[in-house]
Amino acid sequence: MTPPQPSTPTGDLDPQWLAARIEEPSARGIAAAVAALIRAGTIPSGTRLPTVRALGLQLGVSPATVSEAWSLLRRRRSVAGRGRAGTVVIGPPDVPHPRRFEDVGRHGDRLRHDLRLAVPDTALLPPLDAALAAALHTEELNEYHRVPITGRLADAVRPTWPFPPADLLAVNGGFDGLMLLCQTLVVAGDKVAVEDPTAPRLLDILDAVGAEVIPVPCDERGPRPDALADAVRRKPVLFIYQPHAHSPAGHSVDAARSGELAAALRDSETLVIEDDGLADLAPGPVQTLGTALPDRVVFLRSYSKSHGPDLRLAVLGGPAPLIERARVYRTFGSGWTSRILQNCLAHLLTDPHSRGLVAAAAETYANRRRTLAEALAARGVRTGGTVGLSLWLPVEDERSALITLAAHGVAVVPGGRCFAGPHEPFLRVATSRLHQHVDEVADLLAFAAFEEHDPRQSANIRY
8 A cells, every 4th residue: 555645735744744753752763763764755855844843742742852853853954953844854864974164166287376275384383293292201101090281291281271270181182172062062052152253163063963043243353242132031051252352353352352242141040162273373361251150151262273283282271070971971082182192282381492483384384374464454355353363354245356366376265154144245364374475466356345246357467
């Protein structure tokens, strides 16, 4: 006998039909049954699922149970919320992909200036030879003893930590630390407040854990206190921001703004993650919320850009209960970060010669950024921010500017990839490796910024 059709001609799934095919009416049971039907093709893409109330009534469970099931399916990219249009099937269950990070564009053989990745210049990183040799001298080498952080590294980072951390944990890079914290502190469906703009990979991470992102718009001093106060009223479990050397826009939070942010958070239960991606490459002290809210702030510092990405090292510091949750979660996988690499970084952080090289690199990066900013200013283009490894370039139309630049072999990052909410058009231009042809690049960036162009009209611009 032919089974009844799962959906009506309008694409709406009959809740009675679906309920009859769900054996276990828990959130996971509902999600598993629906995922199996999607995987088999019984429920095709484009089908609108029943409302949580309608299916809950058929199953004899609360709408919240069905809502949780739909959240589990969203995390696996099987369904998507379409606002008033409801929840729609988009395909079989799949591993989440960092779509913003993977969508880097294709430029073929025409690429002359790749200004997409704000990454360190390898020629400016401190050498690892002596540091690795020193790191091998440890009594615990190759022991199956899970060490959250080696004594050497803890001693090296504590003096420069922006507030006294109750506990420290070494992790395998900055985004590994962000992913670990989000996995341990966020449940699918939780709200997370995030400064806007932010790092595209952070938005990918929040998608992967099923968070509902609340954008907190920024100005030239960081997240706006009024916007954060509005976000806090929606009871987010986390607020994530970069207090120092903001990677897309290049601003830093000053002491007055930090106090305003603390006031907006003080009467809430929202936890805070402060992300520092530049470490010793950024000038001046970090204005942290960790002094005002010591029981609720985790500070994350990555050493990939300052000391080398192949060290794969960042450190989390903050209240012991939050750090312990992250440490316990790691025991499901790697368990600990290489003691060799931890001690290698410790040597680099304390060795006078290595410290001098990092300081010189910081000055070089600042000069490269400033040189391009001044070249653009001379052409009538104002850029935002003052620090970091990239420039935030306002344009009249992102897509047109990207096409114009690509036609001349220049690749940059569209600003839209950095936003969770409405935004003005911008481009993010990496400056860390730009030490030649600055005037040529500035000419093209200025031309692309001012108005919408037919790329064929820009053929007269010469290098």
